[in-house]
Amino acid sequence: MLQYDFMQNAFAATFIVACVAGTIGYFMVLRGQTFAGHAMSHVGFAGATGAVLLGVSPLLGLTLFTMTAGLGIGLLGERAQGRDVAIGIVLSLSLGLGLLFLNFYTAFAGQATTLLFGNILGVGRSTLWLMLAIGLVALLALGAIARPLIFCSLQPELAEAKGVSPRAIGTVFMLLVSLAVAESVQVVGILLVFTLMVAPAATAMHLSSKITTAVALSVLLALAEAWLGLVLAYYTNWPTSFWITFIGAACYLMAWGLSRQLRTGR
Amino acid sequence: MTAISFKSVTLGHGRRRTLEKASFEVAPGDFIGLLGANGAGKTTLLRSLLGLLPPIEGAIEVMGSRPSRGNRRIGYVPQIHRAFSELHLIGRDLLVGSVAGLRFGWPFSIGADQRDVGRVLDLVEGTSLAQRPISSLSGGERQRLLIAQALLGRPSMLLLDEPLVSLDPNHQMGVVELVRRVQKEFGMTVVFSSHELTPLLGSIDGVLYLGHRSVALGAVDDVITAECLSRLYNAPIEVVRAGGRIFVVAAGEVRPGGHAHAPV
Numbered sequence: 174m175l176q177y178d179f180m181q182n183a184f185a186a187t188f189i190v191a192c193v194a195g196t197i198g199y200f201m202v203l204r205g206q207t208f209a210g211h212a213m214s215h216v217g218f219a220g221a222t223g224a225v226l227l228g229v230s231p232l233l234g235l236t237l238f239t240m241t242a243g244l245g246i247g248l249l250g251e252r253a254q255g256r257d258v259a260i261g262i263v264l265s266l267s268l269g270l271g272l273l274f275l276n277f278y279t280a281f282a283g284q285a286t287t288l289l290f291g292n293i294l295g296v297g298r299s300t301l302w303l304m305l306a307i308g309l310v311a312l313l314a315l316g317a318i319a320r321p322l323i324f325c326s327l328q329p330e331l332a333e334a335k336g337v338s339p340r341a342i343g344t345v346f347m348l349l350v351s352l353a354v355a356e357s358v359q360v361v362g363i364l365l366v367f368t369l370m371v372a373p374a375a376t377a378m379h380l381s382s383k384i385t386t387a388v389a390l391s392v393l394l395a396l397a398e399a400w401l402g403l404v405l406a407y408y409t410n411w412p413t414s415f416w417i418t419f420i421g422a423a424c425y426l427m428a429w430g431l432s433r434q435l436r437t438g439r
Numbered sequence: 440m441t442a443i444s445f446k447s448v449t450l451g452h453g454r455r456r457t458l459e460k461a462s463f464e465v466a467p468g469d470f471i472g473l474l475g476a477n478g479a480g481k482t483t484l485l486r487s488l489l490g491l492l493p494p495i496e497g498a499i500e501v502m503g504s505r506p507s508r509g510n511r512r513i514g515y516v517p518q519i520h521r522a523f524s525e526l527h528l529i530g531r532d533l534l535v536g537s538v539a540g541l542r543f544g545w546p547f548s549i550g551a552d553q554r555d556v557g558r559v560l561d562l563v564e565g566t567s568l569a570q571r572p573i574s575s576l577s578g579g580e581r582q583r584l585l586i587a588q589a590l591l592g593r594p595s596m597l598l599l600d601e602p603l604v605s606l607d608p609n610h611q612m613g614v615v616e617l618v619r620r621v622q623k624e625f626g627m628t629v630v631f632s633s634h635e636l637t638p639l640l641g642s643i644d645g646v647l648y649l650g651h652r653s654v655a656l657g658a659v660d661d662v663i664t665a666e667c668l669s670r671l672y673n674a675p676i677e678v679v680r681a682g683g684r685i686f687v688v689a690a691g692e693v694r695p696g697g698h699a700h701a702p703v
Contacts, residue, residue, distance in 0.1 A: 205522065316544075317543055317544050318543060320536065320539045320540045320541075320542060320543065320544075321540045321541070321542075321543060322540075323536045323540060324536055324537050324539075324540025324541075325540070327523070327526065327528070327533060327536065327537075328533075328537065330515075331515060331517050331537065331588075332537075332540060333491060333508070334489040334491060334508065334509075334513075334515045335508075335509055335515075335540075335541060336508045336509020336541070337509075337540060337541065378527055379527070381527075382527045382528050382529050382572040383528075383529060383532060384528065384532055384536070
């Protein structure tokens with residue numbers, strides 16, 4: 174299996190994505206901002222298809238658009254909460270725009286499916302390097318803001334009183350989420366970003382009540398789900414994204430049942 | 440020097456005013472109960488002391504200087520939200536995170552942080568409960584943890600926002616007694632907001648009553664009287680004392696829709 178170049182690339186790419194999505198996803202779940210991540214990936218669709226139309230790398234266009242969306246959501250801050258309708262309209266508009274761009278670019282009919290559901294086996298070396306760079310930037314930046322971010326996420330009023338700015342920290346974090354979303358789309362596509370960014374993090378949260386342990390678990394779960402998905406896809410010839418979503422849901426269900434049992438058993 | 444001084448202060452958001460041209464002074468080392476109905480502006484007043492809300496007019500001084508965000512001499516216990524109560528995190532991590540959260544970069548926590556957290560947990564006798572997830576704690580235990588958190592960094596003033604909400608009377612007494620004990624031990628000034636007076640009776644040095652955009656400060660027996668509160672609300676109010684409790688009620692049918700105030 175590993176003698177193929179595309180499989181090597183796929184394993185390397187999912188490793189990068191699992192590290193980034195598992196870590197940033199944990200904070201996203203902790204802050205209750207999972208919908209924001211979902212919205213960002215949809216906005217990214219217009220960026221990616223637009224980039225294809227212009228002949229530039231779709232990952233670049235995607236990242237640019239998700240970052241713009243992240244900045245917008247971050248600056249809106251608290252006011253973005255409860256604006257599900259407005260965000261929903263913006264994300265359908267982006268999908269619509271993406272469809273229009275694809276319509277102009279008739280040569281690539283498969284491009285839509287690739288973007289929407291991911292095509293990890295099609296990741297080339299150059300994309301891989303770009304992913305590594307984006308991933309490193311995201312993780313280093315997260316490391317730098319991690320402590321104020323945790324404080325602001327858990328007790329925003331107290332953090333504000335202590336002189337930390339929840340708004341500024343929240344905006345930087347949204348930018349990091351946008352990077353993680355752009356990376357995850359490479360593996361599972363725009364529609365399934367939840368499966369790598371939310372499922373492992375939420376599972377880890379059920380399993381551990383210590384932040385460091387939970388983040389590590391979240392990364393390990395994301396990695397295990399993605400790699401197992403790749404292996405299963407290789408042997409069954411079914412889509413990788415399907416396997417990843419399937420394993421992600423199964424793990425979450427088991428962790429939920431386990432933590433429920435532990436709590437009622439006490 | 441006064442601990443808190445308001446000179447002709449107006450507070451509010453947008454067009455809404457919760458306080459108009461109010462003046463009062465709190466002496467250092469006093470335990471003040473901040474009372475008033477829901478929406479009377481208790482949280483707004485606390486936020487102005489923290490430097491989070493500048494006064495529309497007038498001058499506020501806290502321990503001799505203008506309120507500024509991030510004042511290390513003030514410990515703050517914000518109101519608890521539902522999301523906080525459901526956290527799958529252990530209390531100790533929460534406290535360490537709130538000290539470490541004031542700095543950027545690595546390392547995550549340093550020895551001094553851990554020692555200070557250990558010290559405040561000892562103070563509230565909360566070392567063992569801090570090992571449990573916050574979601575598994577009772578309301579009283581959660582407050583104990585938050586009071587410990589407010590004591591981090593050895594502040595000389597404590598501001599508590601409605602820590603008694605949704606606690607049963609036993610736990611309410613426990614929280615008030617704990618605050619009173621640490622207040623005495625460190626000679627801190629305390630402003631403790633509550634919409635009920637009863638649990639605070641016997642522990643507080645004075646009461647700051649907010650109502651109808653004005654304020655009255657003084658001993659319980661001077662402020663919680665029919666004359667004083669009627670002046671505050673600009674409407675006839677009766678004060679009924681029964682069995683060690685004090686009830687504030689709108690008098691008769693004079694004010695249509697005037698609800699009987701919760702027992703205070």
